Amino acid sequence: MAVTTNEQSSDLSTQGGRWQCGILLVIILLVLRIPFWNHPTPVHPDELAFVAGIGFPVQYPVHPPGYPLWVLLGTLLTYTGVSAYTAYQVWSVLASILAPLLLFSGLRWLLNRGIAFWLALGFGVNPLVWFQSTVALTYLPATVIGLLVVGLCHQALVRECGTRLLWAGVLLSFGLLLRSDLLIYLGPLFAYVAWRRRRQGGLRSMIILMLGCLMLYMLTLYLYSRNEGDSAGDRLAHTRDLILATSVFRLGLADGLLRNLIKIAINVTWDFGLGTILLFPSLWICWRNRLRNPHLSTLLLLWLLPGGLFLLLMHVVQGYFMLLVPAGYVIVGLALQARCKPNTALRIAALTTLASASQFIFYPWSGESSGFKRLLDAKIAFQSASGLRHIDQRKKIHRQGDYWPTRAHE
Numbered sequence: 001m002a003v004t005t006n007e008q009s010s011d012l013s014t015q016g017g018r019w020q021c022g023i024l025l026v027i028i029l030l031v032l033r034i035p036f037w038n039h040p041t042p043v044h045p046d047e048l049a050f051v052a053g054i055g056f057p058v059q060y061p062v063h064p065p066g067y068p069l070w071v072l073l074g075t076l077l078t079y080t081g082v083s084a085y086t087a088y089q090v091w092s093v094l095a096s097i098l099a100p101l102l103l104f105s106g107l108r109w110l111l112n113r114g115i116a117f118w119l120a121l122g123f124g125v126n127p128l129v130w131f132q133s134t135v136a137l138t139y140l141p142a143t144v145i146g147l148l149v150v151g152l153c154h155q156a157l158v159r160e161c162g163t164r165l166l167w168a169g170v171l172l173s174f175g176l177l178l179r180s181d182l183l184i185y186l187g188p189l190f191a192y193v194a195w196r197r198r199r200q201g202g203l204r205s206m207i208i209l210m211l212g213c214l215m216l217y218m219l220t221l222y223l224y225s226r227n228e229g230d231s232a233g234d235r236l237a238h239t240r241d242l243i244l245a246t247s248v249f250r251l252g253l254a255d256g257l258l259r260n261l262i263k264i265a266i267n268v269t270w271d272f273g274l275g276t277i278l279l280f281p282s283l284w285i286c287w288r289n290r291l292r293n294p295h296l297s298t299l300l301l302l303w304l305l306p307g308g309l310f311l312l313l314m315h316v317v318q319g320y321f322m323l324l325v326p327a328g329y330v331i332v333g334l335a336l337q338a339r340c341k342p343n344t345a346l347r348i349a350a351l352t353t354l355a356s357a358s359q360f361i362f363y364p365w366s367g368e369s370s371g372f373k374r375l376l377d378a379k380i381a382f383q384s385a386s387g388l389r390h391i392d393q394r395k396k397i398h399r400q401g402d403y404w405p406t407r408a409h410e
Contacts, residue, residue, distance in 0.1 A: 029125075039134060043135045043137075056071040088136035092141065103326050104120035114346045118349035119333045119353070122275065125353060127273070130360050145182065153193040189303055267316070272328060279331070367396045
């Protein structure tokens with residue numbers, strides 16, 4: 001009986017520590033978002049369409065596939081009296097706190113609590129995440145849904161629980177209404193788990209996802225068929241051509257594949273900062289240790305590969321990396337725990353987090369820069385504190401295709 005009591009006390013202590021870390025994470029991230037609330041707007045042309053779409057579904061100027069769930073969420077919040085842009089900002093701030101919290105919750109099943117905390121905080125102060133945390137774009141809310149889907153799929157696989165897989169199917173289906181590219185990023189991972197658990201709800205979960213795809217298709221047809229002279233087919237063809245214009249299929253191996261590869265390397269380096277030094281050795285360590293946890297290794301591969309191939313072969317945009325970034329922190333955490341003593345791993349995780357925050361806060365972005373720094377500031381380093389506060393000045397130094405012109409820029 002005494003042993004049982006001790007085990008219960010240990011469990012309660014662990015639960016209490018996890019809640020304390022979670023609360024601390026929320027407080028830190030919320031405080032860090034406040035100074036950037038009143039940045040100039042818009043930070044991206046898509047925001048103008050989202051703001052104009054408020055009143056959903058009365059009018060719908062947003063380009064296909066339309067992001068109907070995002071516009072609906074913004075519309076609902078405007079009923080409280082806030083402005084259209086503020087409505088989207090509120091959702092982005094919430095997502096920028098919830099996503100690291102979900103990552104921390106997932107890492108706690110795999111890692112020491114201290115390492116999990118610092119890596120989750122590192123994700124929260126990642127320059128890409130921090131920049132997106134107070135804007136009107138969809139990437140962070142979609143990442144919240146993505147992390148939930150990945151977590152539920154992992155639990156469905158290791159616990160043989162069909163109910164969690166069904167919930168993952170429901171979430172992914174509704175997530176398509178927020179960002180349809182979730183199907184590209186997470187569809188293969190979800191299909192793999194559904195097949196492995198086909199007798200525990202896997203087939204039903206795939207039917208749910210197919211119904212979600214049908215729902216998105218029918219809603220898209222409805223939204224773009226109401227305006228006279230407007231055609232859903234023409235709009236979707238325009239979006240398709242925009243993505244294909246920078247692809248290896250249109251531009252070939254040099255202007256397509258090599259150019260996209262360089263852009264991916266630049267984005268990964270900026271997003272992870274000092275942590276980039278750990279990222280690639282960590283990939284190798286996790287690959288060598290894959291037999292110790294084959295389920296997790298397969299999920300990580302399916303988490304990274306589809307989105308990575310889309311970026312490499314098709315189209316590179318900063319926000320498209322958002323859902324892949326948390327996987328990087330998982331991989332680094334697994335490698336640190338496998339190869340380092342606990343205190344050493346904790347110090348490395350804390351150091352990379354502080355370096356990432358410092359990079360965002362102190363980078364000397366300028367709308368008057370020239371030479372190589374102008375190129376850096378225009379293409380990637382605008383995702384910094386100074387860049388966000390002066391985002392309206394980016395147009396002075398940013399020119400499409402100026403570092404590597406292709407046929408897509410003609």
